[in-house]
Amino acid sequence: MLMTIKQININLLNIILIGLNVWCLSFWNDESSPFFQALHFFFGIGASLAPLIAGPFLSPENVDPAINFTVSINATQFTLNNNIIIVPPIVYAYGIISIFSIMVAVLFACFFLVKANERKGKKDVVYQDPTSCERFVIILTSFLLLSVYAGIEIGYGQMIAVYAVKSEHKFTQFYASVIASVYWGTFTLSRGLSIFLAIKFSPITIILCDFSIMLLSSIILATIGNMYSNFLWLGTSLLGLGLASFYASTITWVEQYVNVTNKVGSSFVVAASFGEMIAPLAISQYVKEKPQVLMYIVSGCVVTCGFLIFILWVVTSRVGVKKPVKDFELEEHEPSESSKFTVNRYSNVKEIPGDIMEIETKFD
Numbered sequence: 001m002l003m004t005i006k007q008i009n010i011n012l013l014n015i016i017l018i019g020l021n022v023w024c025l026s027f028w029n030d031e032s033s034p035f036f037q038a039l040h041f042f043f044g045i046g047a048s049l050a051p052l053i054a055g056p057f058l059s060p061e062n063v064d065p066a067i068n069f070t071v072s073i074n075a076t077q078f079t080l081n082n083n084i085i086i087v088p089p090i091v092y093a094y095g096i097i098s099i100f101s102i103m104v105a106v107l108f109a110c111f112f113l114v115k116a117n118e119r120k121g122k123k124d125v126v127y128q129d130p131t132s133c134e135r136f137v138i139i140l141t142s143f144l145l146l147s148v149y150a151g152i153e154i155g156y157g158q159m160i161a162v163y164a165v166k167s168e169h170k171f172t173q174f175y176a177s178v179i180a181s182v183y184w185g186t187f188t189l190s191r192g193l194s195i196f197l198a199i200k201f202s203p204i205t206i207i208l209c210d211f212s213i214m215l216l217s218s219i220i221l222a223t224i225g226n227m228y229s230n231f232l233w234l235g236t237s238l239l240g241l242g243l244a245s246f247y248a249s250t251i252t253w254v255e256q257y258v259n260v261t262n263k264v265g266s267s268f269v270v271a272a273s274f275g276e277m278i279a280p281l282a283i284s285q286y287v288k289e290k291p292q293v294l295m296y297i298v299s300g301c302v303v304t305c306g307f308l309i310f311i312l313w314v315v316t317s318r319v320g321v322k323k324p325v326k327d328f329e330l331e332e333h334e335p336s337e338s339s340k341f342t343v344n345r346y347s348n349v350k351e352i353p354g355d356i357m358e359i360e361t362k363f364d
Contacts, residue, residue: 020108034198040248041191053096056089130319135258137315142254143271145308146247150272151279152214152301153243157183158280159287159294160236167291169229179233183240190244197245203253204313206245211306213242218299226292239298247272257316 020039130138161180164171171179197206217238225232251268254260260268279297286293 034195036248036252037191037194037198037245040245041188041195045188053093130258130322134315134319138254138258138312138319139264139267141308141312141315142250143267145250145305145312146268146271147275147278148301148304148308149243149246149250150275152239152275152298152305153187153247154276155279155283155301156239156294156298157187159283162284162287163291163294164232166288168226169232171229179236182233183236186237186240187244190241191248194245194248198249198252203249203256206249207253207309210242210244210246210249211302211309213238214246214302215306217242218295218302222292222295222299225295253316254312256321257319258322 157180160183161176164176164179165173194206201209217235220231220235220238225235251260251265258264279301283294283297
């Protein structure tokens with residue numbers, strides 16, 4: 001029963017995530033980049049705060065021994081029809097989650113009403129899509145790119161603590177959890193900074209900067225990071241900084257060339273989910289016996305991201321930025337220098353003495 005409810009909840013959250021992504025792009029159009037970064041920044045805030053909220057409600061046997069919670073909640077007992085019912089503390093954690101879920105649903109409904117009212121005052125702009133083949137290549141390359149990216153993000157975030165304990169560094173459980181917190185902390189911090197960077201710089205500029213930081217961090221982690229713990233901390237921090245704004249920047253970059261509809265947005269979420277599922281599973285098979293495999297897989301994924309970014313850049317450069325349909329039609333029918341005297345609407349013919357005809361041409 002619990003697994004069924006959890007699966008339903010995950011499906012609904014994915015629907016809300018897809019809707020928010022597409023709504024954000026549709027609402028702000030060409031100016032959506034900083035707002036899209038802000039959307040994913042608050043996602044990082046929630047991911048960071050959730051363990052702190054749920055921690056005190058966990059039973060001692062479910063708490064990681066490396067984490068010392070000073071606050072604990074005892075089980076609650078009450079009597080119903082002469083039967084003593086014990087409510088475990090974890091129930092309160094689920095209650096808090098349900099409250100947040102209701103808040104999200106209400107806010108999402110408000111966003112829907114805002115979009116409905118906004119449509120009354122402004123006509124939707126229809127953009128010209130590239131050819132079917134070009135559109136397919138862009139979406140497919142973006143799908144693969146986001147899958148590899150999500151694999152790095154979640155795979156490293158989940159396995160860095162195991163690596164720190166099993167590798168030559170021999171971290172304690174406490175310091176292993178601290179280095180994982182540093183990774184997610186720099187990840188969230190960078191997402192906050194990316195809101196302001198997106199106002200000044202284009203998505204492709206942010207993506208190239210992110211990739212450069214990711215490449216530098218992967219080189220550090222795969223080489224000297226295994227020998228010196230200080231470089232392990234440095235590489236982990238840099239990787240969190242480089243990964244943070246990559247997802248949002250990629251979607252806003254792709255949105256400049258193709259229309260990101262609900263179907264396209266859902267394919268991006270599926271791509272990220274696919275990477276989040278496969279990468280930790282593959283890494284976990286070897287990280288305990290050969291910890292350095294984590295760094296090799298991360299480095300290989302970063303190089304793959306660079307290759308996919310290059311392909312996407314080549315295709316999008318050939319396609320060009322999408323334009324509204326009206327502007328596209330005007331460019332196609334704009335009179336050239338040699339045809340500037342062509343009659344566009346109508347012509348009036350006037351007779352002039354001497355049997356000479358004059359054509360009076362009126363243009364828009």
